Amino acid sequence: MNHCMRRRVSLKRLHSQLTLFTRRLCDKASENQTSKQKNEIGEQQEREYIPPGGEARNVTDILLEDIKPIFQRQSSTTELPIPRHTDIVIMGGGLVGAAVAYFLSSQSSKLYNVTVIERDYSYTRASSMLSCGGIRHQFSIPENVQMSMFTSDFLKHYKEHLSVYDQDPPEVCFHHQGYLFLAPGDRVEFLESCVKMQRENGAKTVLLSKSQLAEKYPWLNLDGIEAGSLGTSGEGWFDPWQLVHSLKAKNITNNVNYCEGNIVNIRQEVIQVPLEDETTPRTRIVGVDVDHKNGKRYGCNASLFVNCSGPWAGEIATMAGVGTGEVGNELPLPVEPRKRYVYTIHCPDGPMLDAPFLVDTSGVYFRREGLGGHYICGASPTEDSEPDVNDLSVDYGFFTDFVWPALAHRVPAFNNSKLKAAWAGYYDYNTVDQNLIIGPHPYHTNLIFANGMSGHGVQQALAIGRGIYELIYYDEYKTIDLTRFQFERFINETPIREYAIV
């Protein structure tokens, strides 16, 4: 055997020994993990499972997976539809998920590998797309005022933030019409205190007396009304669809990985956390399993997981083991879908360009929808008449029995309106205090919430995105202090109730 051959043989031997060694190591490490995964996913799983990165694969598998597709003339697995590993998984790609990805990818010098997993790229059921797109600074809690003001300011510089390769993003069509909240005599004092707080936070809200309302809006019936508060700057409505897509386009240019797939399982492992003199077992999330439309199920491991799944946030939290009963982990995430209807009406003689987004004392609201006498309107049902949430069918009786009469009472011109269309969407409803839940779960500390906005998430999404980026990057809030909105408030029984819920 010549020198060259001898070298080749010994190299070959070394390679096979190395492979064997790695395989043994990997098999050992993967024993626990893979069998656990199999159990978790259940016997009913018929999908081929592509495991996540890390120890779970041996060298032969890696080689086979990378080489086999080349022979089958498919793309290599380096282009898997769901990556095996990433730094941060954003669960849900609606407005909140897109905003979190935007701030993480644009502010932290591309420090993190960010993956957004969204099950429906057409967003047919996402609240962001089914909302009214309203933005107001009129809330009863300072943080809520500040979050909406942050969004108004962002939208003012929308093109600077979201242009891609010097191309302007599509218009978000911000209508600066303001919100008008009406109040009966016994609510005037409360309205006054809210206006004072809003103004202290920089909002341009003004209180209008009954006579001022009559002068400004002659089309209003002011029976039972004593005052109103009007936002004179930065309030109105915009097109959330355009905002989601502009953020997504920007995110993709910032190397955010967008993947279409349904998160069906969240894997956890037990770790020992040092607490005072001893260690305590805690559960940590290691990865998600995602069903892809190609029929396969992919495992994706990460260090951090952000729950941006809107109305389905409670479901995702349960999947992650939130509220399973151990000490410190007794409470579920109190977020559930609640169905809300939006009706489109046509009324050629209705209030014209000066019409604000009006919220009546009955809870009924309306706003203009373009020009030409079109409006959208709706209301939230009472707690004991919440509709079934199994589908997005519309209750037209709710319009004829409740919304229309209340609307026509407040604006008599609406007596002559025609119902043209309607749709339903889900509020991401926080059943405890109808307010945002943001920040890490106290028990699963690598699971971060961005949920429960209960009907005002479109206007808060950008501030939430900014807040989560700050938490991850600086370990504290820098722009708006959202500490009060963390999950711990449910454990400590200190809810923060927002009274201006529509």
Ligand SMILES: Cc1cc2nc3c(=O)[nH]c(=O)nc-3n(C[C@H](O)[C@H](O)[C@H](O)COP(=O)(O)OP(=O)(O)OC[C@H]3O[C@@H](n4cnc5c(N)ncnc54)[C@H](O)[C@@H]3O)c2cc1C
């Ligand atoms: C009728 C109506 C009117 C509204 N009006 C307003 C308004 O005027 N102003 C305002 O500020 N807010 C309004 N809202 C509330 C607002 O729409 C929501 O608070 C906000 O859109 C929530 O955004 P999100 O990104 O968290 O949720 P979504 O937009 O619902 O996005 C969540 C995403 O998560 C995805 N997802 C869920 N589960 C999984 C899974 N297992 N795997 C993968 N992906 C998953 C979903 O497909 C979805 O796309 C309204 C809501 C409704 C229903």
